[in-house]
Amino acid sequence: xxxxxxxxxxxxxxxxxxxxxxxxxxxxxxxxxxxxxxxxxxxxxxxxxxxxxxxxxxxxxxxxxxxxxxxxxxxxxxxxxxxxxxxxxxxxxxxxxxxxxxxxxxxxxxxxxxxxxxxxxxxxxxxxxxxxxxxxxxxxxxxxxxxxxxxxxxxxxxxxxxxxxxxxxxxxxxxxxxxxxxxxxxxxxxxxxxxxxxxxxxxxxxxxxxxxxxxxxxxxxxxxxxxxxxxxxxxxxxxxxxxxxxxxxxxxxxxxxxxxxxxxxxxxxxxxxxxxxxxxxxxxxxxxxxxxxxxxxxxxxxxxxxxxxxxxxxxxxxxxxxxxxxxxxxxxxxxxxxxxxxxxxxxxxxxxxxxxxxxxxxxxxxxxxxxxxxxxxxxxxxxxxxxxxxxxxxxxxxxxxxxxxxxxxxxxxxxxxxxxxxxxxxxxxxxxxxxxxxxxxxxxxxxxxxxxxxxxxxxxxxxxxxxxxxxxxxxxxxx
Amino acid sequence: xxxxxxxxxxxxxxxxxxxxxxxxxxxxxxxxxxxxxxxxxxxxxxxxxxxxxxxxxxxxxxxxxxxxxxxxxxxxxxxxxxxxxxxxxxxxxxxxxxxxxxxxxxxxxxxxxxxxxxxxxxxxxxxxxxxxxxxxxxxxxxxxxxxxxxxxxxxxxxxxxxxxxxxxxxxxxxxxxxxxxxxxxxxxxxxxxxxxxxxxxxxxxxxxxxxxxxxxxxxxxxxxxxxxxxxxxxxxxxxxxxxxxxxxxxxxxxxxxxxxxxxxxxxxxxxxxxxxxxxxxxxxxxxxxxxxxxxxxxxxxxxxxxxxxxxxxxxxxxxxxxxxxxxxxxxxxxxxxxxxxxxxxxxxxxxxxxxxxxxxxxxxxxxxxxxxxxxxxxxxxxxxxxxxxxxxxxxxxxxxxxxxxxxxxxxxxxxxxxxxxxxxxxxxxxxxxxxxxxxxxxxxxxxxxxxxxxxxxxxxxxxxxxxxxxxxxxxxxxxxxxxxxxxxxxxxxxxxxxxxxxxx
Numbered sequence: 001x002x003x004x005x006x007x008x009x010x011x012x013x014x015x016x017x018x019x020x021x022x023x024x025x026x027x028x029x030x031x032x033x034x035x036x037x038x039x040x041x042x043x044x045x046x047x048x049x050x051x052x053x054x055x056x057x058x059x060x061x062x063x064x065x066x067x068x069x070x071x072x073x074x075x076x077x078x079x080x081x082x083x084x085x086x087x088x089x090x091x092x093x094x095x096x097x098x099x100x101x102x103x104x105x106x107x108x109x110x111x112x113x114x115x116x117x118x119x120x121x122x123x124x125x126x127x128x129x130x131x132x133x134x135x136x137x138x139x140x141x142x143x144x145x146x147x148x149x150x151x152x153x154x155x156x157x158x159x160x161x162x163x164x165x166x167x168x169x170x171x172x173x174x175x176x177x178x179x180x181x182x183x184x185x186x187x188x189x190x191x192x193x194x195x196x197x198x199x200x201x202x203x204x205x206x207x208x209x210x211x212x213x214x215x216x217x218x219x220x221x222x223x224x225x226x227x228x229x230x231x232x233x234x235x236x237x238x239x240x241x242x243x244x245x246x247x248x249x250x251x252x253x254x255x256x257x258x259x260x261x262x263x264x265x266x267x268x269x270x271x272x273x274x275x276x277x278x279x280x281x282x283x284x285x286x287x288x289x290x291x292x293x294x295x296x297x298x299x300x301x302x303x304x305x306x307x308x309x310x311x312x313x314x315x316x317x318x319x320x321x322x323x324x325x326x327x328x329x330x331x332x333x334x335x336x337x338x339x340x341x342x343x344x345x346x347x348x349x350x351x352x353x354x355x356x357x358x359x360x361x362x363x364x365x366x367x368x369x370x371x372x373x374x375x376x377x378x379x380x381x382x383x384x385x386x387x388x389x390x391x392x393x394x395x396x397x398x399x400x401x402x403x404x405x406x407x408x409x410x411x412x413x414x415x416x417x418x419x420x421x422x423x424x425x426x427x428x429x430x431x432x433x434x435x436x437x438x439x440x441x442x443x444x445x446x447x448x449x450x451x452x453x454x455x456x457x458x459x460x461x462x463x464x465x466x467x468x469x470x471x472x473x474x475x476x477x478x479x
Numbered sequence: 480x481x482x483x484x485x486x487x488x489x490x491x492x493x494x495x496x497x498x499x500x501x502x503x504x505x506x507x508x509x510x511x512x513x514x515x516x517x518x519x520x521x522x523x524x525x526x527x528x529x530x531x532x533x534x535x536x537x538x539x540x541x542x543x544x545x546x547x548x549x550x551x552x553x554x555x556x557x558x559x560x561x562x563x564x565x566x567x568x569x570x571x572x573x574x575x576x577x578x579x580x581x582x583x584x585x586x587x588x589x590x591x592x593x594x595x596x597x598x599x600x601x602x603x604x605x606x607x608x609x610x611x612x613x614x615x616x617x618x619x620x621x622x623x624x625x626x627x628x629x630x631x632x633x634x635x636x637x638x639x640x641x642x643x644x645x646x647x648x649x650x651x652x653x654x655x656x657x658x659x660x661x662x663x664x665x666x667x668x669x670x671x672x673x674x675x676x677x678x679x680x681x682x683x684x685x686x687x688x689x690x691x692x693x694x695x696x697x698x699x700x701x702x703x704x705x706x707x708x709x710x711x712x713x714x715x716x717x718x719x720x721x722x723x724x725x726x727x728x729x730x731x732x733x734x735x736x737x738x739x740x741x742x743x744x745x746x747x748x749x750x751x752x753x754x755x756x757x758x759x760x761x762x763x764x765x766x767x768x769x770x771x772x773x774x775x776x777x778x779x780x781x782x783x784x785x786x787x788x789x790x791x792x793x794x795x796x797x798x799x800x801x802x803x804x805x806x807x808x809x810x811x812x813x814x815x816x817x818x819x820x821x822x823x824x825x826x827x828x829x830x831x832x833x834x835x836x837x838x839x840x841x842x843x844x845x846x847x848x849x850x851x852x853x854x855x856x857x858x859x860x861x862x863x864x865x866x867x868x869x870x871x872x873x874x875x876x877x878x879x880x881x882x883x884x885x886x887x888x889x890x891x892x893x894x895x896x897x898x899x900x901x902x903x904x905x906x907x908x909x910x911x912x913x914x915x916x917x918x919x920x921x922x923x924x925x926x927x928x929x930x931x932x933x934x935x936x937x938x939x940x941x942x943x944x945x946x947x948x949x950x951x952x953x954x955x956x957x958x959x960x961x962x963x964x965x966x967x968x969x970x971x972x973x974x975x976x977x978x979x980x981x982x983x
Contacts, residue, residue: 097805129801157800384803391965392808422638429641433633437644437869438808445911445919445965453802465924472925476874 063116294381901956
């Protein structure tokens with residue numbers, strides 16, 4: 001339940017050992033947290049004979065590894081997602097126009113490899129097209145057998161649908177990684193856009209899938225799979241053709257909210273329980289993406305946070321989502337897009353080793369999901385696939401601010417609401433702070449370029465209009 | 480004692496007036512607005528008889544106390560003079576009056592007002608001069624400070640400070656403000672209240688009355704030992720010790736002389752017959768008062784740093800083969816308007832031009848950066864509207880609330896919603912429906928009076944991209960359509976002002 005203990009002890013020691021008492025309380029304050037952890041540290045450091053269960057947990061285990069049945073290779077349960085790399089501005093590189101902070105990427109990759117992480121997932125369009133290069137730069141400083149490269153064939157725009165253009169994307173990946181083989185290659189986002197017709201145009205009609213199958217024969221592609229978003233018909237078709245293609249793995253969105261409710265929160269994505277069930281039935285290894293729903297499962301409303309902290313006061317909210325995804329046996333690796341070093345440290349702690357969720361804990365998360373689904377948040381994971389908007393709008397910025405206020409109960413129903421003045425100011429001032437005025441929802445023309453790119457199938461123009469209308473009402477006090 | 484009272488009131492007035500001009504949130508205005516309304520020129524323009532009569536009466540009783548208690552430019556000069564005298568004991572000396580110059584400037588001022596050349600009158604109004612300096616030179620600094628605090632507050636999860644745009648709204652205004660600062664500041668540092676007694680038309684007007692003031696500083700020749708302390712401390716240079724006379728038309732009743740006299744020969748009291756009429760010093764010919772011109776150090780401060788948008792002109796259209804990042808946004812430019820737009824409440828261009836003294840108080844409080852100084856010759860320094868940074872929001876009526884001169888009358892939100900200050904005009908060649916072939920309804924969606932309907936570009940094809948159809952008679956001219964139009968740098972829909980505002 002508490003494999004992060006050692007890290008907490010380290011934290012406590014750095015801040016000076018404090019407090020000898022105060023064990024086993026359920027307070028939530030930071031000071032309290034330090035006290036409890038500090039007590040553990042003292043207990044461990046001074047009283048060696050104390051055979052408290054704490055001491056056992058304090059010993060850091062090693063990363064949980066899963067076996068890919070195809071070659072029997074061991075893959076770390078934590079996979080490093082290279083979509084939200086840090087920028088020099090300190091934010092995620094997707095958020096602005098700052099370049100990627102390569103030094104920090106190197107540092108994080110070094111730390112990850114040193115702690116057993118060996119799966120690195122990137123794609124040509126990520127981070128304004130710079131992710132693959134940054135990933136390669138960091139990985140090339142390590143021996144090739146220390147890591148698995150996962151990248152994708154991301155021929156999303158029609159101009160890249162020709163065979164030549166598609167193969168160029170693939171070859172460019174090989175060139176960037178200075179290698180003759182990609183360990184895990186994915187057809188990127190099948191089911192997105194127009195669903196079946198787009199899938200056929202991207203991979204079948206131009207012979208790209210056949211080419212990739214040949215490449216697998218030749219050993220240039222070690223594992224061939226696909227990542228799925230959107231139209232369930234495409235997913236079903238690809239699995240029905242499993243005998244023909246022998247998918248080595250499939251990447252799906254899986255978390256405790258999507259398990260049951262994916263169909264409810266997006267237009268026609270199917271629930272993760274169905275996807276996982278179909279893959280499990282066929283024995284196909286599962287790579288999990290969006291275990292945190294773009295942060296929506298780590299940045300939760302207060303009542304949800306209270307539920308989780310009550311069950312495990314010393315565990316982070318995010319660790320629940322990671323343990324959830326890791327608890328499924330068919331899962332090969334769980335991808336996390338980490339833009340901060342602290343994310344990486346914490347996730348490594350969570351999976352070193354994984355403590356699978358008990359039935360009681362599973363039941364708790366189900367309850368959490370039931371409650372969370374009542375919040376009418378817009379299911380944006382800030383993946384930035386919609387960006388850049390041709391009119392300069394910060395689409396995820398506008399939506400995330402709305403979701404944040406929704407989670408904090410700051411979305412108002414009428415001017416008669418009790419907290420009207422404060423909530424109004426919080427929304428409007430916070431909006432101007434997080435999104436420059438020229439990039440706000442009021443500038444959406446409804447051109448619709450973003451719509452087919454959204455893996456969550458959000459009707460972005462409609463949502464931006466809804467946000468804009470709400471802001472306008474707030475400004476005019478006419479709610 | 481009297482001087483202390485005078486000083487206290489003066490400090491209060493200066494602080495309140497400065498706060499009035501620096502407060503871009505419009506929150507102190509309801510409490511401090513009256514300080515602007517009791518200024519002489521605004522009161523005259525607004526036909527505020529109570530204030531004008533009150534000031535005239537006060538001057539007849541107490542002399543030009545107005546200049547030393549209420550006038551912000553006068554107080555500003557006092558501050559400069561005091562700072563200039565912190566080091567080195569430079570002293571003042573008696574100087575003959577520049578009567579001809581004073582009367583000429585006053586005549587010019589009155590003529591300008593009567594003929595409706597408001598911009599010339601605006602240049603001479605001391606209150607407006609102060610307002611321009613505060614607005615153009617000081618407010619940006621306060622706004623930058625506010626933005627810094629906002630950043631800090633953001634980290635503390637506080638919403639106490641909201642970020643604002645800091646921008647250079649008019650270069651001519653900046654130049655005028657710097658020149659005012661340079662000229663008035665230089666004169667104040669060297670010659671005390673010379674500006675008030677040689678140029679300022681308000682000083683001259685009040686001087687005509689204060690010659691007959693009931694109370695004034697009086698010199699008791701029997702007690703005077705000719706130590707000349709009073710002369711050295713007289714900012715107005717109006718104590719003629721040779722002839723034992725004090726020029727009451729130039730005395731600003733600062734009471735320095737009374738305060739400093741070691742023998743009590745000077746007192747503030749009722750004039751007996753001995754000092755009945757002030758000296759019209761005719762001796763020396765009028766010296767050119769405006770000799771100390773120029774040398775204004777025009778180092779331009781880079782206000783705009785905070786708000787500067789990347790002005791790189793890049794076409795819209797972006798490469799969707801990659802994810803993330805922002806498209807460059809080309810800044811909007813203000814279109815050339817056949818008729819300028821003046822703020823709601825101005826009633827008409829004529830009324831506005833005749834009453835506005837260009838004090839920039841409305842510009843200071845405009846929350847959406849719509850108001851800025853005009854650059855036209857006849858309306859120079861008087862504000863006009865532009866929608867490249869924001870538009871005239873339906874819920875805002877601040878400019879009318881603050882205007883002390885009656886150039887912008889206060890209106891209610893309801894009145895504003897039915898007031899036409901301009902009309903939207905559509906330009907086919909710029910509209911994205913034509914240039915990019917996809918519909919866009921930003922203008923129609925944001926029109927607060929629903930004056931815009933989207934119609935098919937080609938009436939034969941209902942599926943063709945939609946363009947706006949403006950019902951001019953319903954349009955208020957608020958500029959929402961212009962500001963939010965995606966066409967850049969020039970909007971495909973823009974507002975043309977109307978000469979006389981109309982009710983719709």
